[in-house]
Amino acid sequence: MFYLKFIKDTAGKDENFWSNSLEKPARKAWAGFTFEQLCKDHIKQIKHKIGISGVLSSESIWYVKADDEHEGAQIDMLIDRRDRVINICEMKFSSDEYSIDKEYDLNLRRKINRFHEATGTKKALQLTFVTTYGVKLNMYSQRISSQITLDDLFTNI
Numbered sequence: 001m002f003y004l005k006f007i008k009d010t011a012g013k014d015e016n017f018w019s020n021s022l023e024k025p026a027r028k029a030w031a032g033f034t035f036e037q038l039c040k041d042h043i044k045q046i047k048h049k050i051g052i053s054g055v056l057s058s059e060s061i062w063y064v065k066a067d068d069e070h071e072g073a074q075i076d077m078l079i080d081r082r083d084r085v086i087n088i089c090e091m092k093f094s095s096d097e098y099s100i101d102k103e104y105d106l107n108l109r110r111k112i113n114r115f116h117e118a119t120g121t122k123k124a125l126q127l128t129f130v131t132t133y134g135v136k137l138n139m140y141s142q143r144i145s146s147q148i149t150l151d152d153l154f155t156n157i
Contacts, residue, residue: 035093036076039130042153046089047079050128050146053157056082064118073114079128086121087128087146088112097136098129105140 039046040059047053058080066072079087090108092098100108112125126145134149135141 031093035132036091038153039089039091039148040077043077043079045153045155045157046128046130046148048155048157049148049152050087052079052081052083052087062115064114070114070117071110073111073118075111075115080123084122085124085126087126088115089128089130091130092132094132097133098131099136099138100140102140105143108143 043059044053047055047057060078060080062073062075062078064070064073075088076091077089079089081087088111108127112127115121116125127143129135129144129147130149130153131147132150135144135147
């Protein structure tokens with residue numbers, strides 16, 4: 001994926017291509033999508049880190065389209081557990097601790113409310129963040145039930 005996107009047609013054209021591309025939207029989008037795939041490939045480690053290795057679960061992406069009354073919403077990954085809990089997983093690639101601000105906190109609340117509204121679930125909902133370096137503690141990080149870092153994805157279990 002990386003080769004096709006960044007190397008194949010650019011090899012030899014700019015000797016500083018990678019460093020010149022670090023802040024470009026295409027590189028940031030690629031890093032985000034690639035990080036999400038990495039997380040999905042390491043569900044076993046995520047479940048271990050949040051202490052639910054022995055709990056039967058199903059994992060999926062969730063999306064609902066907007067309609068006349070509601071906005072659309074997308075959740076990176078759900079871990080729907082047999083113990084009647086759903087982990088709502090947000091996956092964020094960042095070059096430092098990820099900082100949740102007021103706007104993003106409102107977006108998270110909207111997503112969770114839309115999920116609850118659309119599914120009618122009676123299960124407990126827990127917010128889980130999977131990030132490269134963790135979530136920066138601030139007034140908006142209090143709603144996070146658990147967090148996983150990049151290092152946790154490569155822990156032998």
